[in-house]
Amino acid sequence: MDTSEIRRRFVAHFERNETVGAHTPVPSASLLLDDPNLLFVNAGMVPFKPYFLGQETPAYDRAVSVQKCVRTPDIEDVGKTTRHGTFFEMCGNFSFGDYFKQGAIELAWELVTKPQSDGGWGFEEGRLYPSILDGDDEALALWKKVTGLPDDRIIRLGPKENYWSMGVPGPGGPCSEILYDRGPAYGPDGDFSAEDRYLEFWNLVFMQDELSAVRSKEDFDISGSLPKRNIDTGMGLERVAFLTQGVENMYEIDVMFPVIEKAMQLTGRRYGADPVDDVRLRVVADHVRSSMMLIADGVTPGNEARGYVLRRLLRRAVRSMRLLGYEDPALPELMPVSRDRMGETYADLHTGWDRISRVAFAEEEAFRKTLQSGTQIFDLAATRVRDAGESRLSGESAFALHDTYGFPIDLTLEMASEAGLGVDEDGFRSLMAEQRERAKADARAKRGQHADTGVYRSILDEHGPTAWLAYETLETESRPLALLQGGAPTASLGHGEVGEIVLDRTPFYAESGGQAADAGIIEFDGGRLEVLDVQRPVRGLVVHQVRVVDGELGSGGDAAVLHARVDPEWRTGARQAHSGTHVVHAALRQVLGPSALQSGSYNRPGYLRLDFGWTTALAPEQVRDIEQVSNEALRADLPVGWQYMTLEEARDWGALALFGETYDNTKVRVVEIGGPWSRELCGGTHVDHASQIGTVVVTGESSVGSGNRRIEAFTGVEGFAYLARERDVVNRLTGLLKTQPDDLVGRVGDLVERLRQSEKELERLRLGQLLAGGAQVAAGADDVHGVKVVAHRVDGAGAGDVRTLALDVRGRLPGDEPAVVVVVGAADGKVSVVAAVNDPARARGLSANDLVRALGPLLGGRGGGKDDVAQGGGSDVARVDEALALVGTMVAETVTGR
The missing domain is CATH 3.10.310.40 (Diaminopimelate Epimerase; Chain A, domain 1)
Known part of the structure; x- marks a missing residue:
C-alpha cells in the first residue's frame, strides 16, 4: 500500500466505526501552534491539549486525525537509523471521556490485523507483540481477551517506556504499544529494547491519572484519578508504510525514496553501495521534505528558534549533496520531487510553491556564499591555532563560525579533522546552551508568562474561564478572583507594587494575533491600578499585570467590586493599527502577487509592522504602490465586518489563515474589509469602516532574515504627525538652501556630489604630500x-x-x-x-x-x-x-x- 492509502484507511476505519461510534475527522493543524513550550507540533495530541487539560470543552466525544509533526532533538541521528526523521505524520484516534481501554485496543487490533482486501492493513498476527505497563493487569486482561494471545506474547515494560505524561503536573496514564517483529536478521529473539527487531508503531495512551508532580519519565506523583478518562493514540504513518511496503526503513517509502533517486541521478552515487553515502542520501531525503513542510506553514530561515531549525535543515541537505560530489544548486532539483509526492495530500504545497521555492532556493544561494566566506574564516582560525602551537579549535571559534557564518558544527568538525585539528565540542555546546537559555528567557519575558502555568490552571479550574467582553464594551464592573505577585498568590499589593489580578469579567484586550494589549485603569474603593499588560497564560484565563497607583489592593474586602476601564484613545489607535495591518497585507498581495503572505505582525496604537515571505528588497516604486493602494482603500471607505464560521467554511470562503496562529476547528472569526478584497481569520479589534483608519504612511521596508521582509507604517493621528514632521524637515531644508520643495532633491544631490569631489581632491593632495617624502x-x-x-x-x-x-x-x-x-x-x-x-x-x-x-x-x-x-x-x-x-x-x- 502506498502512504496515501494507509492514511485513507486509517481515517475511514475510525470515521465509519460502528463499535464505539463514528469519530469526527479533524484536519491537521499547522506545524506552528501558540505554545510557549514547543517550537513545533511534535505529536498528534498537541492540538487537543486544551481538551485533555480541561481548558476547553471539545465539540465531539471522539476524533481522528493525521497530524503533521516535526521533532528535532534527534537531528544528528537522521539517516543513521531506521526510525529517526524530523518531519513525520502521526495518525491518532482520541476519546474525550467516551470509550476507554477496551475500545482503544479493539479498534487498533482490528485495523492492524484485518486483511487488506477488507480495508485493513493485513499484518500477520504472529509478528505482533502488544506491550503494557508492568502492573497494568486491566490492560493485560483486555489484550488477552481481544486478541486471544497468550501471556508470553504480551510484553511488560516499565514507566520509562510505557507511562505517558506531558512532563508537567496534569493528566497522565499508562501506555500500551503494538510492536512488529521484523525477524532475527534485525536482532536477537526477545530483546525488546532493540527497536530494529521489535519496532513499535502504535502507542495507546490510557489517560486516567491526575499528576501532582513530574520529576522524570519514571519519577512522578499521582494525586488521584481524572474526572474523565481519555484515550490518546499515536500511530507513526512512516513506520507502517515501510513495514507494509517491504522496504528497509522510512527513507525508502514511496513519498521519500524518489528524492534519493533524484540525488543519485545528480551525484552519480548508488544507494546501498557505501554506508557513508547512504546516510547522506537519507539526510537529503528527510531534510528536503521537512524544510518544504516548514516553509509551507510559514517558517523562514533565521538565526533563532524555528528559523534556525529550518536554516539548519536546509544547509545540512545542501552540504550533504556537496559531500556527495554535487556542487551546483541542489534544491531546485530535489524539492519539486518531494512536492509532487507530498502534494497529493497537502495541496498547499502546489498553491504556495512560488513562495516556498523562493525561500528555499534563496537560502541555498546564501549558504553557497557562506561556504566560501566561512571556509576562509575557518582557515584563518586554524592557522592561529597552529601558530600558537595548539591542536584544538576553541569552543568560542566554533561557536562564532556557527553563529556568525552559519557553519553547522559537524561541518566545522569535519574541516578541523581534515586540517589535523580537534574542536572543543564541550565549550561549543556550553555556549549553544547559554544562547538557547537566553532565547527561552527572552521569549518568556516577551510573553509575560511564567514557565510554570500551574497557578493559572488552578485558578481556571476553581473559577472557570474569564468572561471576555473586549468586543462589546470598554468598561465593566468586575469581581477579583485572584491576586498574584511573582507568579504566586499574595494577600495584597501596596502602593507602587506590581502584580497580577484575575477578574471574573474584563473589557481589556489580551495581547494576541500581533495586537498589543489594551491600556487602562482598574478602580476600587480607595484606590486605582494602572494596567501594564494583559495576557492569556492558559487558554480561557485573562490575567492583568497592574501597578498600584493609589491605595492598597487586598484580595477581598474593599476590593470586592472593581471598575475596569480601557483607555478609549488607546483602543481607537489599536483598532486603526490592526485594521491598517489587514489593509497593508491586502495591498501587498495586490502589488506583489498572492504568494506575498504575512508571516508575522505587531500593531499598537498608531503603528504597525508586517512581516512577509519575500526574498528580495522591494523597489521604492513597489513600496509607494503598496502605500497608495492602502490609502485608496481608506478613501473608498471600504466596509469592515466580521462573522463566525467553521474553519472549513472560512477556507472555502477564501479567508487567509495566517502562519503560526492557532484556530478553533469548530468556530473561527473572519474579518473582511471590502468583501473578498481582504478576508482573514482574526480575533483582533477593528474599525467599522476603512476611512476610520485615518491614513497609512509607510515608513520603512527592510530585511528581517533570509526570505523574510518587513514593512512598517503609521496610522491615524500618528501617521499625520509623522507627515507633519517630514513637512517640517522639508521646510527647514528649503529655507537653508533657499530653494523650492520640488528642487530640494536636486540641490541636495548637487551638494553631496560637490562634497564627494572635494573629499577626493583632499585625499589626492594628502596622499601626494605623503608620497612626496x-x-x-x-x-x-x-x-x-x-x-x-x-x-x-x-x-x-x-x-x-x-x-x-x-x-x-x-x-x-x-x-x-x-x-x-x-x-x-x-x-x-x-x-x-x-x-x-x-x-x-x-x-x-x-x-x-x-x-x-x-x-x-x-x-x-x-x-x-x-x-x-x-x-x-x-x-x-x-x-x-x-x-x-x-x-x-x-x-x-x-x-x-x-
Missing part, C-alpha cells in the same frame, strides 16, 4: 650587512597610508640590491605596521611575514602575511620606536646567521 625616506636607508634597511615612523597615518608609503619606498630603492622597508604608523591610539621586502632580500632569507609577526606582540597586537608584503596592528603607541629599532637587529641576525 618617499624619496627622502628611501635616501635615508641604512646598510645592514649589504641590505638596505628603512625603519620609518609616520604619525597620524592609518593602515592604508602606511601600506602605500612602504610599497612606494621599496619601489624607490635599487631593485638589484636587497632591501627591507618597515613603516609604522600611529593614529588615534592605534598602531599599524607594514613590512615590504624585495626579491634579492628574500633570496637572503628575509621575510616580511617574519618581521611583522615579531613586531606585532611588541606593539600589543599581531599580524602576518606573505614573504614580500605583510601587515599588522597593535595598541601600544609608546613602543613604536623600540619596535623600529628591532628591525635592523633582526635583519643582521638573519643575514649573518647569528
Whole structure:
C-alpha cells in the first residue's frame, strides 16, 4: 500500500466505526501552534491539549486525525537509523471521556490485523507483540481477551517506556504499544529494547491519572484519578508504510525514496553501495521534505528558534549533496520531487510553491556564499591555532563560525579533522546552551508568562474561564478572583507594587494575533491600578499585570467590586493599527502577487509592522504602490465586518489563515474589509469602516532574515504627525538652501556630489604630500650587512597610508640590491605596521611575514602575511620606536646567521 492509502484507511476505519461510534475527522493543524513550550507540533495530541487539560470543552466525544509533526532533538541521528526523521505524520484516534481501554485496543487490533482486501492493513498476527505497563493487569486482561494471545506474547515494560505524561503536573496514564517483529536478521529473539527487531508503531495512551508532580519519565506523583478518562493514540504513518511496503526503513517509502533517486541521478552515487553515502542520501531525503513542510506553514530561515531549525535543515541537505560530489544548486532539483509526492495530500504545497521555492532556493544561494566566506574564516582560525602551537579549535571559534557564518558544527568538525585539528565540542555546546537559555528567557519575558502555568490552571479550574467582553464594551464592573505577585498568590499589593489580578469579567484586550494589549485603569474603593499588560497564560484565563497607583489592593474586602476601564484613545489607535495591518497585507498581495503572505505582525496604537515571505528588497516604486493602494482603500471607505464560521467554511470562503496562529476547528472569526478584497481569520479589534483608519504612511521596508521582509507604517493621528514632521524637515531644508520643495532633491544631490569631489581632491593632495617624502625616506636607508634597511615612523597615518608609503619606498630603492622597508604608523591610539621586502632580500632569507609577526606582540597586537608584503596592528603607541629599532637587529641576525 502506498502512504496515501494507509492514511485513507486509517481515517475511514475510525470515521465509519460502528463499535464505539463514528469519530469526527479533524484536519491537521499547522506545524506552528501558540505554545510557549514547543517550537513545533511534535505529536498528534498537541492540538487537543486544551481538551485533555480541561481548558476547553471539545465539540465531539471522539476524533481522528493525521497530524503533521516535526521533532528535532534527534537531528544528528537522521539517516543513521531506521526510525529517526524530523518531519513525520502521526495518525491518532482520541476519546474525550467516551470509550476507554477496551475500545482503544479493539479498534487498533482490528485495523492492524484485518486483511487488506477488507480495508485493513493485513499484518500477520504472529509478528505482533502488544506491550503494557508492568502492573497494568486491566490492560493485560483486555489484550488477552481481544486478541486471544497468550501471556508470553504480551510484553511488560516499565514507566520509562510505557507511562505517558506531558512532563508537567496534569493528566497522565499508562501506555500500551503494538510492536512488529521484523525477524532475527534485525536482532536477537526477545530483546525488546532493540527497536530494529521489535519496532513499535502504535502507542495507546490510557489517560486516567491526575499528576501532582513530574520529576522524570519514571519519577512522578499521582494525586488521584481524572474526572474523565481519555484515550490518546499515536500511530507513526512512516513506520507502517515501510513495514507494509517491504522496504528497509522510512527513507525508502514511496513519498521519500524518489528524492534519493533524484540525488543519485545528480551525484552519480548508488544507494546501498557505501554506508557513508547512504546516510547522506537519507539526510537529503528527510531534510528536503521537512524544510518544504516548514516553509509551507510559514517558517523562514533565521538565526533563532524555528528559523534556525529550518536554516539548519536546509544547509545540512545542501552540504550533504556537496559531500556527495554535487556542487551546483541542489534544491531546485530535489524539492519539486518531494512536492509532487507530498502534494497529493497537502495541496498547499502546489498553491504556495512560488513562495516556498523562493525561500528555499534563496537560502541555498546564501549558504553557497557562506561556504566560501566561512571556509576562509575557518582557515584563518586554524592557522592561529597552529601558530600558537595548539591542536584544538576553541569552543568560542566554533561557536562564532556557527553563529556568525552559519557553519553547522559537524561541518566545522569535519574541516578541523581534515586540517589535523580537534574542536572543543564541550565549550561549543556550553555556549549553544547559554544562547538557547537566553532565547527561552527572552521569549518568556516577551510573553509575560511564567514557565510554570500551574497557578493559572488552578485558578481556571476553581473559577472557570474569564468572561471576555473586549468586543462589546470598554468598561465593566468586575469581581477579583485572584491576586498574584511573582507568579504566586499574595494577600495584597501596596502602593507602587506590581502584580497580577484575575477578574471574573474584563473589557481589556489580551495581547494576541500581533495586537498589543489594551491600556487602562482598574478602580476600587480607595484606590486605582494602572494596567501594564494583559495576557492569556492558559487558554480561557485573562490575567492583568497592574501597578498600584493609589491605595492598597487586598484580595477581598474593599476590593470586592472593581471598575475596569480601557483607555478609549488607546483602543481607537489599536483598532486603526490592526485594521491598517489587514489593509497593508491586502495591498501587498495586490502589488506583489498572492504568494506575498504575512508571516508575522505587531500593531499598537498608531503603528504597525508586517512581516512577509519575500526574498528580495522591494523597489521604492513597489513600496509607494503598496502605500497608495492602502490609502485608496481608506478613501473608498471600504466596509469592515466580521462573522463566525467553521474553519472549513472560512477556507472555502477564501479567508487567509495566517502562519503560526492557532484556530478553533469548530468556530473561527473572519474579518473582511471590502468583501473578498481582504478576508482573514482574526480575533483582533477593528474599525467599522476603512476611512476610520485615518491614513497609512509607510515608513520603512527592510530585511528581517533570509526570505523574510518587513514593512512598517503609521496610522491615524500618528501617521499625520509623522507627515507633519517630514513637512517640517522639508521646510527647514528649503529655507537653508533657499530653494523650492520640488528642487530640494536636486540641490541636495548637487551638494553631496560637490562634497564627494572635494573629499577626493583632499585625499589626492594628502596622499601626494605623503608620497612626496618617499624619496627622502628611501635616501635615508641604512646598510645592514649589504641590505638596505628603512625603519620609518609616520604619525597620524592609518593602515592604508602606511601600506602605500612602504610599497612606494621599496619601489624607490635599487631593485638589484636587497632591501627591507618597515613603516609604522600611529593614529588615534592605534598602531599599524607594514613590512615590504624585495626579491634579492628574500633570496637572503628575509621575510616580511617574519618581521611583522615579531613586531606585532611588541606593539600589543599581531599580524602576518606573505614573504614580500605583510601587515599588522597593535595598541601600544609608546613602543613604536623600540619596535623600529628591532628591525635592523633582526635583519643582521638573519643575514649573518647569528
